[in-house]
Amino acid sequence: MADPIHQFVITPLMGEENSFIVAGYDLSFTNSALWMFIAVAVSTLFLSVAMRKSEMVPGRMQMGAEMLYEFVSKMVNENIGSKGRQYFPFVFTLFMFILMGNILGLLPFAFTYTSHLVVTGFLAVLVFVMTIAFGVINHGIKFFGLFLPAGLPWWLVPFVLPLELISFFVRPITHSVRLFANMMAGHMILKIVIGFAITAASAGGLWVLLGIMPVLFNVVMMLFELLVAGIQAYVFAILACVYLKDSVDLHH
Amino acid sequence: MFKKLTVSVFLLCVTTAQAFAAGGHGDHHEASSGGLPQLDVTTYPGQIFWMIVTFVIMHIFFSRKSLPQISKTIEGRTDRIKNDLDTAEKLKDEVEAVQKSYEDSLTGARAEASKLFHDIEADIKARSDKYAKDFHEKSASQINELEKAIVDARKKAMDEMSDVAATIAAEAAEKIIGVRPDDKAAHAVVKSLNEAA
Numbered sequence: 001m002a003d004p005i006h007q008f009v010i011t012p013l014m015g016e017e018n019s020f021i022v023a024g025y026d027l028s029f030t031n032s033a034l035w036m037f038i039a040v041a042v043s044t045l046f047l048s049v050a051m052r053k054s055e056m057v058p059g060r061m062q063m064g065a066e067m068l069y070e071f072v073s074k075m076v077n078e079n080i081g082s083k084g085r086q087y088f089p090f091v092f093t094l095f096m097f098i099l100m101g102n103i104l105g106l107l108p109f110a111f112t113y114t115s116h117l118v119v120t121g122f123l124a125v126l127v128f129v130m131t132i133a134f135g136v137i138n139h140g141i142k143f144f145g146l147f148l149p150a151g152l153p154w155w156l157v158p159f160v161l162p163l164e165l166i167s168f169f170v171r172p173i174t175h176s177v178r179l180f181a182n183m184m185a186g187h188m189i190l191k192i193v194i195g196f197a198i199t200a201a202s203a204g205g206l207w208v209l210l211g212i213m214p215v216l217f218n219v220v221m222m223l224f225e226l227l228v229a230g231i232q233a234y235v236f237a238i239l240a241c242v243y244l245k246d247s248v249d250l251h252h
Numbered sequence: 253m254f255k256k257l258t259v260s261v262f263l264l265c266v267t268t269a270q271a272f273a274a275g276g277h278g279d280h281h282e283a284s285s286g287g288l289p290q291l292d293v294t295t296y297p298g299q300i301f302w303m304i305v306t307f308v309i310m311h312i313f314f315s316r317k318s319l320p321q322i323s324k325t326i327e328g329r330t331d332r333i334k335n336d337l338d339t340a341e342k343l344k345d346e347v348e349a350v351q352k353s354y355e356d357s358l359t360g361a362r363a364e365a366s367k368l369f370h371d372i373e374a375d376i377k378a379r380s381d382k383y384a385k386d387f388h389e390k391s392a393s394q395i396n397e398l399e400k401a402i403v404d405a406r407k408k409a410m411d412e413m414s415d416v417a418a419t420i421a422a423e424a425a426e427k428i429i430g431v432r433p434d435d436k437a438a439h440a441v442v443k444s445l446n447e448a449a
Contacts, residue, residue, distance in 0.1 A: 008289040010299070025297035032295075033302035040306045040313075047318040054325045056332065062325075069322040089315035096314070097307055116289075118296045119303055184290070 004191035008115055008184065031111040032119075039100035039113075068096075072237065079241035083248040087241070090130075094123065095237040102183060102229030106222065115183040117176065120236075124176035127240045135247035146246055175239055182232045186225045193218050410446070418442045 012019060012028040019028040050065035058066060072092045076084045098114055105112025113119050135143035147164040148157065193214045200211030289295070418438035426432045 005288065010289060010292070010295040025301075026294060027298045027301045030295070030298055030302070032299050033306075036302055036306040040310050043310065044313045044318070047314070047322075051318065051321045051325065054321060056329055058325075065318075066322055066326060069319065069326070089311065089319055092319060093307065093311040093314050097310055113299070113303070116295075116299060118290070118299050122300050122303060180290070 004188045004195065007111070007187060007191060010116075032113045032116065035101070035104060035111045035113050039097065039104055042104065043096045043100050075234075075238055076241055079238060080245045080248060084241070084244070087244050091237055091240055091244075094127075094240055095233055098123070098179065098236050099230065099233035102233055103226070105183065105187065106225055106229065112183055112187055114179060114232075115187055117180045120176035120180040121172065123236070124172040127175065127243055128172040131243050131247045133247075134244070138247060139250060142250065143247075146250055171243055175236070175243070179232050179236050182228055186221075186228055190218060190221055190225065193221065414439065414442045414446060 010030050010032050012026075012030050013034060014020075014029050019026060021027065046061075047065050047068075050061035053059075053062070055062060069092075072095050073088060076088045076091050080087060101112060101114035101119075104110055105114065132143075135146070147161055147168065149160065149164075152160060196214040197211040197218075200207045200214070418435065418441070421442070422433050422435060422438045
């Protein structure tokens with residue numbers, strides 16, 4: 001039976017002799033890196049081809065590109081406000097990077113780089129660090145007033161401060177685990193269910209007919225996973241906006 | 253219907269291919285020491301490194317090329333629509349102004365026409381009144397003159413009649429009594445008789 005975990009294994013593609021090791025760290029080109037590059041290629045190619053003519057009356061592709069733009073633009077404006085324009089390219093890249101990882105990962109033989117905690121964790125920590133860095137740059141020491149809501153009675157401070165601190169520092173964890181767990185679970189379900197079909201098919205005889213059931217189930221699952229791929233990219237990007245808002249607006 | 257069928261067939265193909273992919277992997281379990289590959293710390297530096305590389309490429313490409321291109325296109329379209337709407341609004345205002353001036357001139361012309369009409373009417377009335385009055389006065393004076401002339405003529409005729417009567421009376425007296433009375437006395441008698449009558 002197929003191993004549902006195996007799809008997450010990272011394997012170097014260039015062979016042992018081409019391994020790329022810097023300061024003791026193995027930076028070899030892997031299947032994960034390959035699919036990251038495919039994501040870059042697909043997304044940049046799509047936007048380039050779609051906007052090749054930049055027509056006044058858009059065609060289908062251009063419409064799609066513009067809808068992506070408007071979608072993220074609206075998300076940034078609504079969640080960060082007018083001061084959030086500076087973050088727009090970052091949020092757009094973040095959204096596209098995750099969306100591409102999620103969707104391309106559904107292709108057969110593909111590797112889903114967003115199913116790795118280190119990838120989602122790095123992106124979440126990036127957002128977290130950006131929030132603090134830009135918050136301190138914009139507001140100086142006042143940024144840390146974020147942990148004390150305005151109008152708080154003094155005797156509540158000892159209770160509220162730890163809560164606010166915990167909820168703030170737990171952000172990158174929930175942010176990254178949500179995406180990672182969704183992607184991993186979805187892909188494991190797809191693999192486990194299709195494993196049943198393989199088991200049935202290799203059993204021979206009338207069991208082969210039973211194998212049709214998990215295949216049909218997976219057809220539905222694929223649609224569902226496509227939905228999850230979009231929703232999780234959206235959730236990650238919108239949470240990034242909500243967190244980044246703290247760096248421009250202190251009141252919440 | 254056809255679209256739905258196509259999507260279903262496509263998903264079926266993808267799922268089957270996934271099955272082959274899974275089956276292919278199933279044959280050779282690698283020496284990966286069990287456990288989740290996600291927790292294999294040795295892969296972290298490589299993943300982070302390539303992620304930074306690809307993320308930066310994406311970010312540069314999007315922020316330098318795609319996003320300005322799209323925003324320029326959308327802004328161009330918004331401007332164009334706004335311009336068109338503004339032009340339409342301007343033209344509408346112009347049309348309204350023209351319409352208003354037309355209506356104003358029409359109202360003015362109407363008022364002028366009615367004024368002219370009234371003036372002419374009044375003029376005609378005044379003139380006809382004047383003619384009628386003049387005619388009245390003229391005819392009245394003529395009537396007066398005629399009446400006066402008649403009175404004069406009658407008086408003259410009466411006087412002549414008195415003369416004739418006196419003369420006849422004097423002649424008659426001469427024939428009857430052979431005495432010729434004084435003309436003046438005869439006149440006075442006729443006159444006094446006339447007055448007594």
